[in-house]
Amino acid sequence: MPGDSKEFPLCHELMKGRSPSHVRELSNSRYPLAMYEHGLATGETAYGHGGYISIPELPSGVAVRNSCRPEIIEESAYLRILPPAGGWLSAVTLEKLASCAETYGKGLIHLTSGGTIEIYTTREQMVPMVRELNAAGLDIGSTGNDLRCLTACCGPARCDMALIDAPALATYLGQRFIDEQQYPGYPQKVKSGVAGCPNDCIRAMMQKDHSFIGVYRDLPQINNEVLAAWQEAGGDLAGLIAACPAGALTWTGTTLAIVPNKCWHCMACINLCPAIRPGRERGVAWVAGGKYGHRGPQGPMVGYVLVPFIPVKDDDYTAIGDLFGAFLELWADNARKKERVGDFIARVGPLWVLKELGLKVEPQILLSPKRNGF
Amino acid sequence: MPAINVGGIEIEVDEDGFIADPSKWNEAVAKALAETEGVTELTEDHWKVVNYLRQYYQQFGIAPMIRKLCKETGYSLKQIYDLFPSGPAKGACKIAGLPKPTGCV
Amino acid sequence: MSAPDLPAGIMPDYRREIPAELLARQGSWVWHEVVQPGVLRHLAADGSELLTVRILLPPNGLLSASTLRDLARWIREYALTGRRTSRQGFEFVGVRPEKLEKFLAELQAAGFPAGGTGKSLHQIKCCTSFIHCQNAAVDAPSIAQAITDYFYRDFLQQDLPAPLKISIGGCPNQCGGGVEADIGILGLYDSVPEVDEASFLAANIDIGLLVSWCPTGAIRPRQTEKGTMVTIDVDRCVRCTSCVQVAPEGISLKKKSYVAIAVGGHGGNSCKGPEMAAIVFPRVPARPLDYSAIIDRIEVIINYWRRAGKPGERLAGFIERTGWSDFLETIGASPVEELVDKRLPQTSIRRDLHFRY
Numbered sequence: 001m002p003g004d005s006k007e008f009p010l011c012h013e014l015m016k017g018r019s020p021s022h023v024r025e026l027s028n029s030r031y032p033l034a035m036y037e038h039g040l041a042t043g044e045t046a047y048g049h050g051g052y053i054s055i056p057e058l059p060s061g062v063a064v065r066n067s068c069r070p071e072i073i074e075e076s077a078y079l080r081i082l083p084p085a086g087g088w089l090s091a092v093t094l095e096k097l098a099s100c101a102e103t104y105g106k107g108l109i110h111l112t113s114g115g116t117i118e119i120y121t122t123r124e125q126m127v128p129m130v131r132e133l134n135a136a137g138l139d140i141g142s143t144g145n146d147l148r149c150l151t152a153c154c155g156p157a158r159c160d161m162a163l164i165d166a167p168a169l170a171t172y173l174g175q176r177f178i179d180e181q182q183y184p185g186y187p188q189k190v191k192s193g194v195a196g197c198p199n200d201c202i203r204a205m206m207q208k209d210h211s212f213i214g215v216y217r218d219l220p221q222i223n224n225e226v227l228a229a230w231q232e233a234g235g236d237l238a239g240l241i242a243a244c245p246a247g248a249l250t251w252t253g254t255t256l257a258i259v260p261n262k263c264w265h266c267m268a269c270i271n272l273c274p275a276i277r278p279g280r281e282r283g284v285a286w287v288a289g290g291k292y293g294h295r296g297p298q299g300p301m302v303g304y305v306l307v308p309f310i311p312v313k314d315d316d317y318t319a320i321g322d323l324f325g326a327f328l329e330l331w332a333d334n335a336r337k338k339e340r341v342g343d344f345i346a347r348v349g350p351l352w353v354l355k356e357l358g359l360k361v362e363p364q365i366l367l368s369p370k371r372n373g374f
Numbered sequence: 375m376p377a378i379n380v381g382g383i384e385i386e387v388d389e390d391g392f393i394a395d396p397s398k399w400n401e402a403v404a405k406a407l408a409e410t411e412g413v414t415e416l417t418e419d420h421w422k423v424v425n426y427l428r429q430y431y432q433q434f435g436i437a438p439m440i441r442k443l444c445k446e447t448g449y450s451l452k453q454i455y456d457l458f459p460s461g462p463a464k465g466a467c468k469i470a471g472l473p474k475p476t477g478c479v
Numbered sequence: 480m481s482a483p484d485l486p487a488g489i490m491p492d493y494r495r496e497i498p499a500e501l502l503a504r505q506g507s508w509v510w511h512e513v514v515q516p517g518v519l520r521h522l523a524a525d526g527s528e529l530l531t532v533r534i535l536l537p538p539n540g541l542l543s544a545s546t547l548r549d550l551a552r553w554i555r556e557y558a559l560t561g562r563r564t565s566r567q568g569f570e571f572v573g574v575r576p577e578k579l580e581k582f583l584a585e586l587q588a589a590g591f592p593a594g595g596t597g598k599s600l601h602q603i604k605c606c607t608s609f610i611h612c613q614n615a616a617v618d619a620p621s622i623a624q625a626i627t628d629y630f631y632r633d634f635l636q637q638d639l640p641a642p643l644k645i646s647i648g649g650c651p652n653q654c655g656g657g658v659e660a661d662i663g664i665l666g667l668y669d670s671v672p673e674v675d676e677a678s679f680l681a682a683n684i685d686i687g688l689l690v691s692w693c694p695t696g697a698i699r700p701r702q703t704e705k706g707t708m709v710t711i712d713v714d715r716c717v718r719c720t721s722c723v724q725v726a727p728e729g730i731s732l733k734k735k736s737y738v739a740i741a742v743g744g745h746g747g748n749s750c751k752g753p754e755m756a757a758i759v760f761p762r763v764p765a766r767p768l769d770y771s772a773i774i775d776r777i778e779v780i781i782n783y784w785r786r787a788g789k790p791g792e793r794l795a796g797f798i799e800r801t802g803w804s805d806f807l808e809t810i811g812a813s814p815v816e817e818l819v820d821k822r823l824p825q826t827s828i829r830r831d832l833h834f835r836y
Contacts, residue, residue, distance in 0.1 A: 013768055014621055017628035020537040020590055022620050026610070028543035039609025039618060040767040044734040047613040049727035056412055056459035057485065059451075065613055076611060082489075087562040088496035091551035094561065098544040098551070109547055110611075111540030111563045113604055113655050120611065139489035145440075154562060157497050158531065158572055160508035160521060167493040174490035182488045183451040185440040202565040203659055203746035205753050243791070245750040267749040274510040292658050294651035295721045297694045299822075300658045302753050332441055337688050338721075436685060456485055473683040 008033050010040035029107035034072045055126050060184045061140025062126055081117040082141050085152040086167030096136045104129035115151035116142050144184035148191040150174045153201045162196035163214035163282045164312050170194040172317040187335040199267050205303050209341035211287045216279035217309050219263055220270055224255050227275035243268050283311040289342030296343040304350050308364035330356055380406045392474035399471030407469045411460050420457055423447055427470035437467050501559050501573055516637050517593025530574040534591045538623035539605050540567035557582040568602035598641055600633040605647035606655030615649035616736035617666035617765040622647050625770040640788030651719045659744045661794040663756040668718040669735040679729025680706045692721045738765040740776055743795035759812040779810045802835050
């Protein structure tokens with residue numbers, strides 16, 4: 001793009017660096033670079049608030065950004081695609097997304113920070129693009145006041161820490177609650193995530209309104225033979241013992257052991273040493289209320305742990321799905337307009353939620369008894 | 375301002391096709407608005423939704439939350455979209471003669 | 480019913496993205512290690528291995544169709560499948576060991592270097608901002624680009640005390656996650672929203688929602704002869720812009736903006752539980768494309784941690800060990816009165832006598 005350095009000097013500046021450049025991608029597509037240049041030059045976005053949009057046949061998954069520079073582009077529409085859980089994208093899917101973006105869109109794909117995939121396009125091209133996506137086994141959704149995309153970590157297909165099959169659970173929930181992802185009828189958006197272990201690589205407890213985190217309830221398994229080999233190869237046993245936040249690791253001189261009632265069931269030792277593997281009694285913890293956004297009285301917050309352990313056996317996710325659905329109904333029936341789950345639980349109280357859902361208050365969810373008499 | 379023709383009378387609508395003066399609404403206007411939304415025939419199911427929206431709007435001055443609309447009429451949200459392809463806000467509320475909702479929330 | 484039934488929706492099954500030979504080994508992994516920056520090796524109990532190559536993508540996960548085709552071609556030639564990471568990076572999973580060196584060289588030549596694993600700077604996560612969003616106060620992608628360019632070496636090497644994750648959210652919505660990361664950057668507004676009386680009254684605005692959604696009660700209804708208006712209390716307003724979302728027709732915002740820099744956010748439950756990042760520089764200019772004020776401050780933070788952090792110590796753990804007073808002083812943070820949470824003082828003001836001098 002030889003002419004661009006004069007026409008779009010700031011955009012051009014962003015292509016000079018050593019690292020991969022988003023402007024290089026934009027300029028390889030039909031994205032109107034003048035809109036971005038406007039933002040960079042004025043310090044204000046060239047996009048305006050989107051109005052109501054509804055495309056017959058497409059209740060959600062479509063949105064429009066208004067333009068403050070209609071002479072460049074009158075408006076910018078985009079589709080939001082429900083991604084395969086765990087971020088998995090095969091060559092076939094990548095090529096399908098590329099061809100859809102080229103044929104019906106601006107030739108640009110956006111892997112969003114929320115986990116979805118967006119393609120910028122026009123209103124007219126939306127229905128034909130969705131038809132083609134549908135034929136390829138993909139669909140749109142996750143906009144407005146609906147159940148937003150179910151993100152998951154990569155799961156046991158690649159990870160040695162996975163306690164549950166996070167992408168499988170996310171896929172199960174996504175399939176069971178597909179209408180909730182495609183027909184926006186809630187008081188506010190509700191984001192969900194499934195993480196395979198307490199390392200929570202997708203930060204579901206923080207970012208998602210509603211998350212299930214893989215946990216184990218028995219003790220980490222220690223293999224003293226592997227431990228000896230690990231030490232032989234330079235493994236730092238003293239460092240390992242010191243790394244346990246609970247002080248639960250003890251060394252007898254010949255074997256390593258865990259003091260049962262001290263262990264927090266975190267991942268500290270498991271992350272450091274191949275001789276310590278997660279326990280075998282596995283399930284999920286249910287966490288609700290996380291959000292990054294500064295709207296609402298609570299602002300950004302980490303979610304509340306509502307249930308410490310729901311067993312998962314034989315890939316049967318029915319009970320988790322029932323709880324997921326029951327909670328969404330409870331929230332939707334009782335939340336105020338635009339009240340995120342975190343603000344809702346802070347207002348009605350975690351115990352009220354558990355009572356309404358007929359769940360027991362497990363002692364593990366208590367951080368500290370109250371320190372007043374009310 | 376654009377307008378739709380109902381039995382020879384011009385009814386003003388805004389740029390998104392919502393009726394400019396909600397007091398001018400009547401059943402004939404509803405039918406004319408329905409055609410702009412691709413709803414060729416207003417069935418008993420459509421009227422149930424439209425009448426509920428009007429009743430709620432007259433009582434409270436705002437459109438009901440979508441969830442309330444579904445619960446009170448007994449239709450699932452998917453069924454509402456089947457009836458009104460543009461959805462409850464832009465489709466059903468427009469046909470019911472409610473003013474255009476604001477914001478992108 | 481008169482209208483045809485809408486078709487059932489499709490939630491794709493992730494298993495179709497993974498070839499059978501990899502699915503068959505699901506759950507067999509017992510350990511993983513970082514072979515070199517950008518290359519992970521997962522080991523199965525039977526001794527078999529799985530290589531993953533992680534690359535740096537442009538900020539914000541924006542990819543042209545031709546880049547997407549490159550990724551697909553690389554998967555076909557060198558790996559079993561691919562995945563986008565939760566930080567907007569990309570991984571090739573099941574890379575053929577005999578082709579690894581050739582693959583890494585090809586990625587490097589194509590401008591998508593491998594890195595961002597282990598004790599390095601990971602992919603910077605950010606929102607779309609001025610590229611395609613109406614809410615953005617600052618432009619997160621260009622800030623991400625500037626930081627990645629400046630600390631490029633740290634992406635390719637693994638000599639930091641621990642992993643370093645940086646996230647940037649361009650406005651108070653924080654879609655980019657500025658509150659989540661070891662170092663977070665939050666785009667914020669300076670200006671208070673303004674109500675335009677004529678256009679406010681002309682639009683059909685949900686006043687109840689406008690009032691109930693304001694987190695600080697700064698917006699109050701007021702009856703006038705022409706109808707219900709609202710007043711915004713400048714002192715109470717925290718510039719979250721919820722009101723602009725509800726009533727863009729009647730409430731607008733002059734987009735004067737800046738960023739706050741926060742430290743010590745971390746997910747995961749190993750040792751401490753997840754925590755949002757804490758703001759140490761509440762007001763830093765972020766006018767595109769002059770981001771030197773941001774980079775200078777980040778560099779001071781990273782340098783101190785690099786110098787004094789223990790191996791394996793994330794920024795949050797480092798600050799916990801050294802103490803806030805030492806950390807704030809060393810990095811030259813803003814005065815304490817600018818760092819106290821005015822709305823929730825119990826989270827900011829000490830209620831014990833454990834002072835460090």
